[in-house]
Amino acid sequence: MPRPFTPKVVTANALLEGDVVYLTEDDRWTRTLTEAELIEDEAHAQLRLLDAEMQPDRVVGPYLADVKAGPQGPEPTHFREAFRSRGPSNYQHGKQAGA
Amino acid sequence: MYSYNEFDTAFLQERNAQFRSQVERRIDGSLTEDEFKPLRLMNGLYLQLHAYMLRVAIPYGTLNSRQMRQLAMIAERWDKGYGHFTTRQNIQYNWPKLQDVPDMLDALADVGMHAIQTSGNTIRNVTADHFSGAAADEIADPRPVAELIRQWSTDHPEFQFLPRKFKVAVTGSPNDRAVTAAHDIGIRIVERHGEIGYQILVGGGLGRTPMIGKVLADFVPGDDLLPYLESIVAVYNLLGRRDNKYKARIKITVHETGLDEIRRMVGDEFAARKPAFAGVDQEMLLEITSHFAPPPFGSAGTGDYDSTYATNPAFRAFVDTNVDTHKRDGYAIVSISLKSHGATPGDATADQMRVMADLAETYAHDELRISHEQNVILPHVPHRHLPAIYAALRDAGLATANIGLISDIIACPGMDYCALATARSIPIAQEIATRFDELELEHDVGPLKIKISGCINACGHHHVGHIGILGLDRAGVENYQITLGGDGTEDASIGERAGPGFGADEIIPAIERLVYAYLDLRESPDETFLQSYRRLGLAPFKAALYPAEAKADAA
Ligand code: HEM
Ligand code: SF4
Numbered sequence: 001m002p003r004p005f006t007p008k009v010v011t012a013n014a015l016l017e018g019d020v021v022y023l024t025e026d027d028r029w030t031r032t033l034t035e036a037e038l039i040e041d042e043a044h045a046q047l048r049l050l051d052a053e054m055q056p057d058r059v060v061g062p063y064l065a066d067v068k069a070g071p072q073g074p075e076p077t078h079f080r081e082a083f084r085s086r087g088p089s090n091y092q093h094g095k096q097a098g099a
Numbered sequence: 100m101y102s103y104n105e106f107d108t109a110f111l112q113e114r115n116a117q118f119r120s121q122v123e124r125r126i127d128g129s130l131t132e133d134e135f136k137p138l139r140l141m142n143g144l145y146l147q148l149h150a151y152m153l154r155v156a157i158p159y160g161t162l163n164s165r166q167m168r169q170l171a172m173i174a175e176r177w178d179k180g181y182g183h184f185t186t187r188q189n190i191q192y193n194w195p196k197l198q199d200v201p202d203m204l205d206a207l208a209d210v211g212m213h214a215i216q217t218s219g220n221t222i223r224n225v226t227a228d229h230f231s232g233a234a235a236d237e238i239a240d241p242r243p244v245a246e247l248i249r250q251w252s253t254d255h256p257e258f259q260f261l262p263r264k265f266k267v268a269v270t271g272s273p274n275d276r277a278v279t280a281a282h283d284i285g286i287r288i289v290e291r292h293g294e295i296g297y298q299i300l301v302g303g304g305l306g307r308t309p310m311i312g313k314v315l316a317d318f319v320p321g322d323d324l325l326p327y328l329e330s331i332v333a334v335y336n337l338l339g340r341r342d343n344k345y346k347a348r349i350k351i352t353v354h355e356t357g358l359d360e361i362r363r364m365v366g367d368e369f370a371a372r373k374p375a376f377a378g379v380d381q382e383m384l385l386e387i388t389s390h391f392a393p394p395p396f397g398s399a400g401t402g403d404y405d406s407t408y409a410t411n412p413a414f415r416a417f418v419d420t421n422v423d424t425h426k427r428d429g430y431a432i433v434s435i436s437l438k439s440h441g442a443t444p445g446d447a448t449a450d451q452m453r454v455m456a457d458l459a460e461t462y463a464h465d466e467l468r469i470s471h472e473q474n475v476i477l478p479h480v481p482h483r484h485l486p487a488i489y490a491a492l493r494d495a496g497l498a499t500a501n502i503g504l505i506s507d508i509i510a511c512p513g514m515d516y517c518a519l520a521t522a523r524s525i526p527i528a529q530e531i532a533t534r535f536d537e538l539e540l541e542h543d544v545g546p547l548k549i550k551i552s553g554c555i556n557a558c559g560h561h562h563v564g565h566i567g568i569l570g571l572d573r574a575g576v577e578n579y580q581i582t583l584g585g586d587g588t589e590d591a592s593i594g595e596r597a598g599p600g601f602g603a604d605e606i607i608p609a610i611e612r613l614v615y616a617y618l619d620l621r622e623s624p625d626e627t628f629l630q631s632y633r634r635l636g637l638a639p640f641k642a643a644l645y646p647a648e649a650k651a652d653a654a
């Protein structure tokens with residue numbers, strides 16, 4: 001049986017810096033997960049992923065990542081995406097440094 | 100020390116120019132990522148979780164102060180002020196920007212360094228004993244042979260597209276500090292009737308199917324070494340599984356084909372290939388060996404070494420733990436720990452790299468080594484300079500006296516950096532080190548190697564840790580599995596799985612129970628953790644790890 005669709009965001013790494021980025025509803029790439037477009041429909045998710053794949057001059061390796069809706073916007077549901085959204089835990093070197 | 104000739108330098112310049120144009124074409128959109136990826140990997144450039152990562156080879160772990168300073172400069176100028184030394188005698192930069200990498204490679208080439216074959220299905224950086232050329236127990240310096248293998252394998256047209264990555268390690272001592280048994284080919288320099296030759300191990304490796312290398316040949320004479328190695332790699336190139344990445348390493352080939360059959364095939368191949376060498380390799384080896392002549396050892400007394408040792412307990416602890424016997428009287432080998440309690444194992448800041456470079460230059464014949472245990476070695480230190488070196492290391496936060504002890508942990512980058520990881524490793528290493536420092540147990544516990552990997556690939560060598568920790572993902576939660584009794588030395592063994600894994604908040608208490616159990620179980624303070632484990636087996640340690648189950652069994 002196919003599993004029910006769970007909410008997603010489109011994520012990738014920025015071509016020039018390698019930073020983790022997310023696709024926003026208005027077609028920008030943001031470094032902040034809460035600004036990402038929360039996608040609740042499977043067909044729309046596939047379309048948005050295609051949009052991302054057509055931007056190889058800006059991002060590398062786009063994929064759909066699981067999230068859930070939070071008060072501020074999408075929130076990670078798996079620890080991997082939590083680390084990606086924050087940066088490494090041993091230094092203030094990821095995006096947490098800018099926050 | 101070995102230095103590149105004009106041919107090597109021109110080769111690196113050309114290669115870097117080529118990569119620079121490839122990066123430009125990727126950025127302007129004329130190369131797709133699919134086209135670019137193999138090209139960047141050929142130049143050691145990965146894409147990790149939060150950034151690109153550049154892996155730079157430090158052949159057989161040997162550096163001079165100029166090279167170390169250049170690594171510091173690169174860390175400062177194009178990265179975030181530090182570098183990560185790995186178990187494969189590489190340094191990894193965790194934060195380069197794509198457009199800066201060609202400049203970084205040029206800066207490396209200026210000091211004869213590069214990132215070629217630090218990725219891909221080729222013969223990777225050849226590693227060696229980090230005490231090479233200095234150890235009292237050494238039969239011969241393994242570095243000339245390692246350098247010969249490096250030259251032979253770099254850009255070797257036949258071996259650029261092997262079924263899988265291929266790793267070679269060399270030791271010149273019967274005490275194996277190079278983990279030769281966990282490499283695709285392990286080379287051990289041996290002596291027979293006064294003649295130097297090589298024992299060849301094949302099919303060792305960690306990763307998802309850990310195996311200890313098997314002896315393919317007990318004694319390969321010097322003249323035969325290179326053609327014999329070439330024959331092994333050629334046989335593997337032919338037989339190696341290309342249909343399944345997880346079965347592609349030579350350890351699987353040896354396992355599936357059988358050692359005897361591999362030996363026969365290598366023998367046939369050797370007979371065909373040997374004539375092509377016609378002594379060229381031996382001329383090369385002779386020429387290379389001359390570059391590894393020992394430094395001009397002096398002997399001008401021990402200075403205030405003895406009096407400092409007698410009166411300064413901190414210095415004494417440092418010497419007792421971090422200093423090893425040198426082959427020359429009046430000399431010592433100093434291991435600098437990159438594992439200060441709570442730090443990221445293997446990381447050094449640019450300033451620390453410069454301190455180590457300065458110490459090597461001022462006091463220690465300008466030589467440095469990187470160990471597979473993620474530490475830095477000053478291989479040739481006159482005793483009289485030890486107090487000054489210790490003082491400078493202490494000021495730089497580099498004098499932690501914990502080499503070989505419980506906090507001298509190998510940890511791969513894990514999910515803090517690595518795109519393949521299933522859990523983090525660095526915070527676990529940091530917490531264990533901090534915990535045992537607080538307990539002030541470290542020196543009582545004595546030699547104990549903990550090694551941590553963030554996934555089954557085993558970059559942190561957990562299979563050969565006395566205590567191995569493997570980070571896993573159990574339904575979206577970090578989980579840590581313990582193996583016990585692994586050993587990476589000449590008595591190599593793969594650790595046994597102790598039982599179910601532990602959550603991130605349970606793993607430190609579990610390690611603590613394990614260590615207290617050892618302290619109770621050991622026959623005397625001289626019996627190490629590994630010796631106790633080998634004497635007693637898994638059961639008592641398992642009982643300490645899983646006390647609830649042990650109680651239930653007894654009930
Ligand atoms: C970019 C980060 C890294 C990636 C993508 C990576 C990837 C891998 C993979 C896929 C394997 C398994 C190979 C196989 O079994 O076929 C492996 C093994 C290994 N890697 Fe890494 N690695 C990384 C970083 C490191 C680091 C930082 C170290 C040293 C601390 C390291 C040292 C090793 C070692 C020692 C092995 C096991 C040797 C063996 O498989 O025989 N790697 N790595
Ligand atoms: S063991 Fe896994 S997590 Fe650790 S560096 Fe290797 S591939 Fe990454």
